[in-house]
Amino acid sequence: MKHLISVQDLSRNDTLHILDTARELDRVTNGGSKLLPTLRGRTVVNLFYEDSTRTRLSFERAAKRLSADVVTFSAKGSSVSKGESLKDTALTLKAMGADMIVVRHPSPGAAHRLAHAGWLESSVINAGDGKHEHPTQALADALTIRAHLRPDAVDFDGLTIGIVGDVLHSRVARSNIFLLSSLGAKVVVVSPPTLLPVKIENWPCTVSYSLDATLPELDAIMMLRVQQERMNGTFFPSELEYSRAFGLNRARAASLPDHAIVLHPGPMNRGVEITAEVADGIRSVITDQVANGLKVRMAAMYLLIGGEVNVA
């Protein structure tokens, strides 16, 4: 495997290998307190065409923990904002000797183009491409679910996981639906029809328009961010109406099974898709998702350009 572009390119064994590697790397670094020399002398470029402090920092820290040289190239304040094409940026990075490019871009398929258009030979990790995919987020979520609900099992057979909100515009939802279902989970998508892609009935998930009816069967629930620009538009009548039907509040959280966990990929709109009480409550594993994001990003970098070096 040279690139990580889409979770749909991962076999179930690939996914489990990444998750196992993430756990193992965490163990040998004592939870990240020790640096590994694996990527010493290798250059990892973070190429960010969208603002994303969280994801960018997570990739930077992951690369540094593996002793890589990290260059961050963000669209703001760079030649990108002067209209340089993706190709020309790629050629520049090639000339700089990038071994790996972590790219976030608003256009679906941008990471795929960087990997396959023949512009450069580096490994490419997709850190979010428009509405398409965000594979390391889904891997972080899978690692989180595994830690809380399936610590000793290999896969997610028997788990039912709800994904609630704007699936249409969400790369996190896409990657999670395909990844979690490939691990054996039953995925239930809960959303108003205006925020669902057409033909989602053919995807490996079921669809519900009622959050209340779905809650009692869920082992985990993932609340998606409602983008500010979708509110008060034509997708739903108002923020308030959305919250009433699809927001996770204390009363709703109470109808989840006792063991159920609450996830959110961040950043949250507190009071819209999730209330502060639930976000900060006992079921919330949101900060675990952040920690696990770092682990799976280390694992992905390690497996893509770390060669055959032994972890232990």
Place this chain on the structure above:
Amino acid sequence: MLPNSYLIVGSRAYGEQVADIRITDGIISEMGSDLEPGNLPVIQGSGLISLPALVDLHTHLREPGREDAETIASGSRAATLGGFSAVFAMANTTPVADTAGVVEQVWRIGREAGLVDVFPIGAVSVGLRGEALAELGAMAASAAKVTVFSDDGNCVSDPLLMRRALEYVKTFDGVIAQHAQDPRLTQGSQMNEGELSGILGLTGWPAVAEEAIIARDVLLASHVDSRLHICHVSTSGSVAIIRWAKEMGIRVSAEVTPHHLLLTEDLVSSFDPVYKVNPPLRSRADTLALREALADGTIDIVATDHAPHPHESKDCEWDSAAFGMLGLETALGVVVAAMAETPDWSWRTLSDRMSVAPARIGRAVNHGRPLAAGEPAHIVLVDPQRTREVVPAQLASLSGNTPYAGMTLPVSVTDVFFNGVHQVRGGALNG
């Protein structure tokens, strides 16, 4: 000896009977068997199929304005190599072909290139803005004698403007060629809306955005009893509406592109913008419906929608890439490949759909004529046995955005006569 005089021996006219064709001074003077060559140069046509040269009702030649992508001269070379004798050049140039001055310029440059007849299409609205009618009458009365009007690239989405355009062109037997795309339903659209667009995260272009405009416009054409032509039909639903309209006696004609007959949306999974086109590549079921409709005549013609773009407009990420594909030089081979397994398809039918009918819709009276004595010698010879690999760098077009690169097409154009001028020989331009 008269110029532009030849004897083509042994080819099968329309892929049917073997017939020798005598060309005298640019006119087919005689057809029959065992014609005496006398002192005429003899063209060996045995094993080849002779057809009236093709007519393309929908071509983008990019001149004036984007001569980096194509010129009228380079587009004319691509057209004759593809077997065409006439092309209709779309109006979305810079400046827009919305005045008599611009259409006369296009017409004149086409005459100077001299390889095909270039018939300019006039814009329906000033600047393609969809607000006020362009000077349709002046363009019709110009030296270019414009009969086809289109805002192609944009839909005439205002129903009142569309009604007025349909009414107005009745005075000179014109036709409105509609690019059927509801702009609100296709804001930001990147590919066919379906299961795949959802998975790829690309904004969908729903079939209903095309079908709703066609349904509206056939009713408008019926109401004002005028002639409507639908550009690049791409969905099975559009076919059903056009079939119904024709049954109702509405004067509507329709075209399909070679790429919508052959290619399907699954190619978009590669994120390679060479497959980005408007309307988008559709599903397999749509493709099959389009083939059937072309065979039974519900769709009247094939039109290429030849859309050259410079390299950088496609060598980028999908969202930023331009819509459009080359078509002129590959049209015949692609249509043969696409239609191979469709019942009731023959060389005679192909000739109607790619020559006779487009000439009729565009009122190009000197084109799409039968292979018969007394007719102009616009003739294409096709080798049905010789395959051809598509190599972008070998195309005559200034651009290379063909989706067929590396594909092997089942037949080759070998020779083209334009007004009796033997200008394509052995698949290459003469001289």
